[in-house]
Amino acid sequence: DAGVIQSPRHEVTEMGQEVTLRCKPISGHNSLFWYRQTMMRGLELLIYFNNNVPIDDSGMPEDRFSAKMPNASFSTLKIQPSEPRDSAVYFCASRDEQGHSNQPQHFGDGTRLSIL
Amino acid sequence: RKEVEQDPGPFNVPEGATVAFNCTYSNSASQSFFWYRQDCRKEPKLLMSVYSSGNEDGRFTAQLNRASQYISLLIRDSKLSDSATYLCAATPPGGYQKVTFGTGTKLQVIP
Numbered sequence: 001d002a003g004v005i006q007s008p009r010h011e012v013t014e015m016g017q018e019v020t021l022r023c024k025p026i027s028g029h030n031s032l033f034w035y036r037q038t039m040m041r042g043l044e045l046l047i048y049f050n051n052n053v054p055i056d057d058s059g060m061p062e063d064r065f066s067a068k069m070p071n072a073s074f075s076t077l078k079i080q081p082s083e084p085r086d087s088a089v090y091f092c093a094s095r096d097e098q099g100h101s102n103q104p105q106h107f108g109d110g111t112r113l114s115i116l
Numbered sequence: 117r118k119e120v121e122q123d124p125g126p127f128n129v130p131e132g133a134t135v136a137f138n139c140t141y142s143n144s145a146s147q148s149f150f151w152y153r154q155d156c157r158k159e160p161k162l163l164m165s166v167y168s169s170g171n172e173d174g175r176f177t178a179q180l181n182r183a184s185q186y187i188s189l190l191i192r193d194s195k196l197s198d199s200a201t202y203l204c205a206a207t208p209p210g211g212y213q214k215v216t217f218g219t220g221t222k223l224q225v226i227p
Contacts, residue, residue, distance in 0.1 A: 033215070042219035043160070043203065056214055091159055104150050105215055107159040
């Protein structure tokens with residue numbers, strides 16, 4: 001089975017540019033999560049979707065961040081305009097929440113983002 | 117208080133030693149618990165779920181103490197390959213289950 005697929009693996013761009021991160025969840029999983037990980041703050045939940053609907057976006061840092069899930073097999077996280085403090089590893093994870101209370105999340109390989 | 121807290125370590129232990137990590141959670145109604153392992157520059161990977169009665173997988177034992185609101189991970193006969201960061205995670209009750217992660221405990225197994 002294919003796992004969670006993220007792209008790109010690495011992104012280096014100048015501040016002020018728009019950055020789009022992409023995620024394909026595991027087929028059949030109905031919840032999708034975007035995380036940001038830094039040394040200082042650890043793994044932070046940015047937003048999560050259930051059945052393509054955003055359920056909790058309280059972790060989204062500010063209006064520069066937006067996320068969409070147009071269908072069950074694709075999600076994007078966009079940063080516009082990007083700033084150096086956005087540099088981090090961004091993980092996407094998916095989970096099967098269809099009646100199974102003890103199912104874990106499965107993570108993609110992450111996107112390592114550097115904003116110069 | 118953070119929802120899920122861990123000692124960041126590092127825990128430096130010799131090969132063959134037994135090491136244990138604890139993780140406390142603040143929401144007494146938390147329902148599901150997990151241990152993840154994260155290698156340097158890699159994604160977190162599920163190590164094991166934590167069941168109410170405790171569970172074992174080879175050299176790894178996970179336990180849940182609801183009264184004191186903590187979960188633990190015990191690693192016996194540590195191997196060099198066990199060196200990693202171990203993240204605990206808790207899920208609250210309810211229809212939409214947002215998983216909260218601790219910041220991780222770093223383990224270094226020394227030859």
